[in-house]
Amino acid sequence: MRVLGIETTCDETAVSVVESNQDGEGRILSNEILSQIKAHQAYGGVVPEIAARAHVEVVDLLVKQALATAGLTLRDMDAIAAAAGPGLIGGVMVGLTTGKALALVTKKPFLAINHLEAHALSPRLTDGVAFPFLLLLASGGHSQILFVRGVGDYVRIGTTIDDAIGEAFDKVAKMLGLPYPGGPEVEKQALEGNPEQFAFPRPMQGRKEPNFSLSGLKTAVRIEAEKIAPLTGTDIKNLCASFQAAIVDVVTDRMKMALRVARADFGEPTAIVIAGGVAANLAMRQALHRLAAQNGLPLVAPPLALCTDNGAMIAWAGIERLRLGLVDGLDTPPRARWPLEAKRSADV
Numbered sequence: 118m119r120v121l122g123i124e125t126t127c128d129e130t131a132v133s134v135v136e137s138n139q140d141g142e143g144r145i146l147s148n149e150i151l152s153q154i155k156a157h158q159a160y161g162g163v164v165p166e167i168a169a170r171a172h173v174e175v176v177d178l179l180v181k182q183a184l185a186t187a188g189l190t191l192r193d194m195d196a197i198a199a200a201a202g203p204g205l206i207g208g209v210m211v212g213l214t215t216g217k218a219l220a221l222v223t224k225k226p227f228l229a230i231n232h233l234e235a236h237a238l239s240p241r242l243t244d245g246v247a248f249p250f251l252l253l254l255a256s257g258g259h260s261q262i263l264f265v266r267g268v269g270d271y272v273r274i275g276t277t278i279d280d281a282i283g284e285a286f287d288k289v290a291k292m293l294g295l296p297y298p299g300g301p302e303v304e305k306q307a308l309e310g311n312p313e314q315f316a317f318p319r320p321m322q323g324r325k326e327p328n329f330s331l332s333g334l335k336t337a338v339r340i341e342a343e344k345i346a347p348l349t350g351t352d353i354k355n356l357c358a359s360f361q362a363a364i365v366d367v368v369t370d371r372m373k374m375a376l377r378v379a380r381a382d383f384g385e386p387t388a389i390v391i392a393g394g395v396a397a398n399l400a401m402r403q404a405l406h407r408l409a410a411q412n413g414l415p416l417v418a419p420p421l422a423l424c425t426d427n428g429a430m431i432a433w434a435g436i437e438r439l440r441l442g443l444v445d446g447l448d449t450p451p452r453a454r455w456p457l458e459a460k461r462s463a464d465v
């Protein structure tokens with residue numbers, strides 16, 4: 118089975134061809150990506166209008182490149198998949214319309230993919246993880262702890278009640294004058310800082326419900342930064358290291374609680390998985406690795422390039438859905454919001 122996947126929900130235009138063999142194992146044949154980071158950097162964050170226009174300019178070229186790299190043509194595809202949300206609506210429309218047009222002219226099945234589902238299923242492409250697994254889905258716009266029982270079968274065990282984890286990284290970076298996107302910058306600065314220099318709070322640590330709250334932590338960083346301003350390079354490194362230590366502690370504690378809830382309510386997972394852009398953070402991976410090992414479970418995290426937004430995860434989610442016959446109509450709308458637990462547009 119071969120599927121072309123298109124991703125345009127945020128600030129990366131990405132197209133990929135993925136195939137699966139008879140045993141259901143996936144193989145990435147091409148994974149083209151054009152980041153718009155430079156276009157947005159001057160504004161300190163993603164500007165939706167600029168993003169949508171930039172997607173329009175390059176998406177057809179990337180489709181061509183993805184096919185050329187794979188050494189295939191559209192005729193060799195079994196289906197066309199595109200992210201239909203959640204995300205910035207202008208950008209979503211670009212990728213979704215492109216996907217529909219390709220499906221229409223080639224008369225191939227069309228798959229409208231939930232971007233979060235694509236992140237959630239990506240460890241099955243990279244590591245062949247079996248259902249069920251406990252997933253921390255942590256990106257710039259979403260942070261949820263899910264028990265993944267099957268394709269389209271996600272139970273939300275916990276969530277952030279305010280900022281997403283990546284968003285907290287991005288906001289802290291911005292307040293310290295670091296460039297967008299903030300997560301990788303904070304991690305880089307933290308490497309040379311002292312994580313114990315500032316005693317930041319660990320909100321909701323120890324609570325029974327595995328939710329988390331990050332806005333208080335973010336505010337604590339701001340108050341501390343204002344207190345010691347003007348900031349030296351060392352101050353910034355120490356603030357980043359202390360913030361990262363706090364957020365990693367909070368997330369690890371919440372995952373520990375989530376695992377307890379999952380085991381009590383749903384049974385034993387095959388693995389703990391971290392997906393979404395924040396999964397690129399090594400400190401987060403290490404802490405979750407320890408938690409998993411303490412519980413006799415493997416920690417699975419996709420390779421860095423497949424943690425942040427990419428086309429391969431869309432193509433793979435397409436393969437998983439196509440296998441189950443879950444194809445979509447060409448009238449499927451683009452969606453700015455699309456909670457993962459409601460799998461089909463009709464359910465919301």
Ligand code: KG4
Nearest residue numbers: 256257258283300301394395397398425426
């Ligand atoms: O999944 P993703 O590429 O896009 C969304 O769907 O949001 O995630 C992007 C988010 C951003 O908030 C970015 O700062 C964060 O992931 N991120 C990181 C790291 N790399 C990316 N956060 C912490 N440490 C990192 N190394």
Ligand code: ZN
Nearest residue numbers: 256393394426
């Ligand atoms: Zn994402």
